[in-house]
Amino acid sequence: MSSISEMKWDVVVIGAGMAGLTASVYLARAGRKVLLLEKAVEPGGRAATKNIAGSWMNLGPHALYKTALGILQEVGVTPTGAMPKPNSLLIYKQPKGGDIALPLFQFLLGSFLKWSEKTQLIRFYAQMRKEDTSILQNVSLEKYLETRLPSPRVRNAVLALIRTSTYCSAPDLLSAGAAIVQLQHGQVLYVDGGWRTLVDPLKEQALAAGVTIRCGCPVRTITGNVPEMSVSLKDGVLLKAHQVLSTVGPKETLALLDPALQPEDAAIFEQLVPIQAACLDLVMTEMPNPKTTFAMGADYPWYFSNHSAIAKFSDNPKQMVVHVMKYLRPGEDSNSKQDEHELEQFLDLIQPRWRLHVVQRRFLPHLLVSHAVVDAASGGYAGRPGPVVKGRKGLFVAGDWVGAEGMLLGASLASAKSAAHCIINGKDHSKEGNSLGA
Structure with missing residues (x-):
């Protein structure tokens, strides 16, 4: 020294x-x-990435936006990995109680949405791709979506995608301009071996x-x-x-x-104001529903992803790394025990009997996602x-x-x-x- x-x-x-x-x-x-x-x-x-039970695990779910590749390559870093597949679930509350897990194709093509709601969604994405985000920086995401998506069900589906891309569960605070940029450049990689x-x-x-x-x-x-x-x-x-x-x-x-x-x-x-999340990180031997590799809460700030279905995190082909997360409200206290129980119930809904296949688990009640909304x-x-x-x-x-x-x-x-x-x-x-x- x-x-x-x-x-x-x-x-x-x-x-x-x-x-x-x-x-x-x-x-x-x-x-x-x-x-x-x-x-x-x-x-x-x-x-930082830790080796847990023979698998490389990030601190919560990490996705590398392809827009970051330019600077990484300038400094001599070329990541390997793969893009998540679109076979996801959306979780909605049912009018008479309980929850329903909708496959994305059923959400888009089935009878859950009315034709007018589907039209709203199609029109929104067509306009969003060419939106001038510079004039939306001081407009809240909540206000922006309310003026474009009258249907609460469609609005919540879009909010689920934006939570996933921004890690932020505060549409009343979040800049619409910044959020839309994230959607416009939404291609991500799950990096082989974790972010180490x-x-x-x-x-x-x-x-x-x-x-x-x-x-x-x-x-x-x-x-x-x-x-x-x-x-x-x-x-x-x-x-x-x-x-x-x-x-x-x-x-x-x-x-x-x-x-x-x-x-x-x-x-x-x-x-x-910092952004935090409650994360349940799991090393598992198998998934009860292997086709379900990704899920988002539409009416809940939830996220699930089997990262090992996309990228490689272990030399053991029988092990997989899974992340389950609740996006916490920035600036507000949360109940850690309640959050962990909520994430377990979320897994019960989409992966019944998941506990039978856990090799090791780690719960991070207040993981810092970003220093600022x-x-x-x-x-x-x-x-x-x-x-x-x-x-x-x-x-x-x-x-x-x-x-x-x-x-x-x-x-x-x-x-x-x-x-x-x-x-x-x-x-x-x-x-x-x-x-x-x-």
Whole structure:
């Protein structure tokens, strides 16, 4: 540790998740001397994958949007995997009580929907594909759908698809513009071997470019301004840097700053509301209903997917990785025991006797999905901070809560590239607020 404290780094990057690793590659390839710090014992953050009972399991269900492939390929990562198949179920409440699981073809072609409802759905998707999302950033998804889909049943089916693509169960908060972009670019991959197959080659690319990576190094404070900045670690080590890039969450970043940002500069960080989910992750030997590989709640914020039906997560052909999830309402408390019981009942409906085939289970009651809802009231993407931190010259941020582009991993990668380019091009204060400064 003393060797890294004896040097002055061009950039200290805090957080070795996907954003931190990606930004460090761009910076090092541009000739910057980069130190990448991670508080955990290994890189990856929320993209970490664990081997559980001989199967590789992500932290909850992960899907890689194909729109993220461009940046991954730029930094030398080419994922392998496959697209989910459209043989899904939609779960509706029945008027007289109980639930009904409708295969997608039956929902579209059967008698469940009236002809007028089918027409609504067809018209919506035809218009959605060419929608100008820039004018919908400050319109809530709830308001947008109510003006286009009078039928509650059709509206809930569309909401189920949007929950799956955004991981957000708050149509009254979520920007319609941001949500529709996710639907327009909705092709995803389930990645073979889990997301460690993204993290590991990213780490290799960073090391090959000359990045110094230190894990088990939690940060205590960030002080100073460009070109004299300091990062102190919780073990007392003091690091010197010209500039600092934080890829941890918004509130975590604010907590590291000494002195604190002025209230008017901190406000854009503080207003962000994280998205969480309750996840039941399973390693199983078989599925009672093997043809059911994907299901969504139309009247419930539920999700089910047998990821092993699409991609490879184990060398054991008799084992499969299954994820069941409840999208939690952002900003509200939830009952963990009730959520777990609800997910078990959901599985009882679509996979009866599933308990007989469980090898191992893991319940994550409050899994952090994203650090921020793309909030319509704040202007959609425009309500997120840009990579250049106003009020602290030399400090930059990246992550799924930063920048005017994308959600989830897409936002993380885009903001990581943007922040790196701002540093490389010397844009440490000329482009503040929400800018992508390429």
